[in-house]
Amino acid sequence: MDITLEGSEMESATEAAARSGDRSAWTELIARHNRRVMLALLAQGVLPAQAKEMAQEAWLRLITQADAQKLARLELPGLAIRQALFLARSEARKPGQQTESLDEVPEAFGESPETAFFDRERLQKAHERLQELAPGARAVFEKLYGDPQLSHAEVAARVGLSVQRVRQIVCEVRKVLRAELETQR
Numbered sequence: 001m002d003i004t005l006e007g008s009e010m011e012s013a014t015e016a017a018a019r020s021g022d023r024s025a026w027t028e029l030i031a032r033h034n035r036r037v038m039l040a041l042l043a044q045g046v047l048p049a050q051a052k053e054m055a056q057e058a059w060l061r062l063i064t065q066a067d068a069q070k071l072a073r074l075e076l077p078g079l080a081i082r083q084a085l086f087l088a089r090s091e092a093r094k095p096g097q098q099t100e101s102l103d104e105v106p107e108a109f110g111e112s113p114e115t116a117f118f119d120r121e122r123l124q125k126a127h128e129r130l131q132e133l134a135p136g137a138r139a140v141f142e143k144l145y146g147d148p149q150l151s152h153a154e155v156a157a158r159v160g161l162s163v164q165r166v167r168q169i170v171c172e173v174r175k176v177l178r179a180e181l182e183t184q185r
Contacts, residue, residue, distance in 0.1 A: 015074040019066045030059050033077035036148075040081045043145040045127065046088050048119050054091070058084035081148030122181055129180045133173060140166055141173045 017025035034055055041051035058080050065071050071079075130138060136159070143155045144166070150158075156166040 015076065018063075019071060019074060021067060026059075026063055029074070029076055033080055034059070036077040037080045037084050040145050040148055041084055041088055042123070042126075043142070044085065044088055045123070047123060050088075050091070051084075054084050054087045055080075057087055078148040085148070126177050126180055129176060130173075133176065137169050137173055140169045144170060 014025050014028055018029055037055045037058060038051050041054055042048065046054065061083055062071070062074070062080060066074070130141070133141070140155060140159055140161070143150060143158060144152070152166050152170075153163050156163045159166070161169075
């Protein structure tokens with residue numbers, strides 16, 4: 001008998017396999033959800049190289065917790081986003097983190113100080129472009145990426161719009177940000 005799993009059933013099967021130690025299931029989950037984890041970090045002002053490192057650390061911690069049987073369920077991407085944002089807040093609390101100089105940029109990612117500077121500049125321009133958006137569009141974007149637990153439907157209910165309109169706004173904001181970042185290359 002051939003049973004085909006669809007939608008959330010497939011997600012549940014993949015998550016269950018990951019929780020039981022299946023590394024290929026983890027690889028699939030990371031591929032599926034890492035973009036949203038990265039976007040949440042970037043939306044909080046984390047530099048791209050740091051966001052990549054924090055996302056990797058967040059996934060590693062989740063895998064470790066799952067291997068130790070400390071996770072009853074995997075609520076992804078919310079759990080990974082919460083873990084990554086926790087790491088970002090912890091990193092921001094460390095002394096001297098706010099005044100990072102270009103000479104202190106880690107070379108672990110092959111980034112030169114110049115590259116880090118331009119990444120920082122691009123992030124600042126994207127942040128400025130976000131501030132120029134209509135307040136409603138900015139609110140939708142910030143709610144969706146600021147709280148990893150909220151779905152499109154929950155954001156729609158909170159701002160009084162349809163789910164389709166929320167998705168449309170998110171696509172429009174992404175398009176604006178993408179265009180801003182591409183013009184800076």
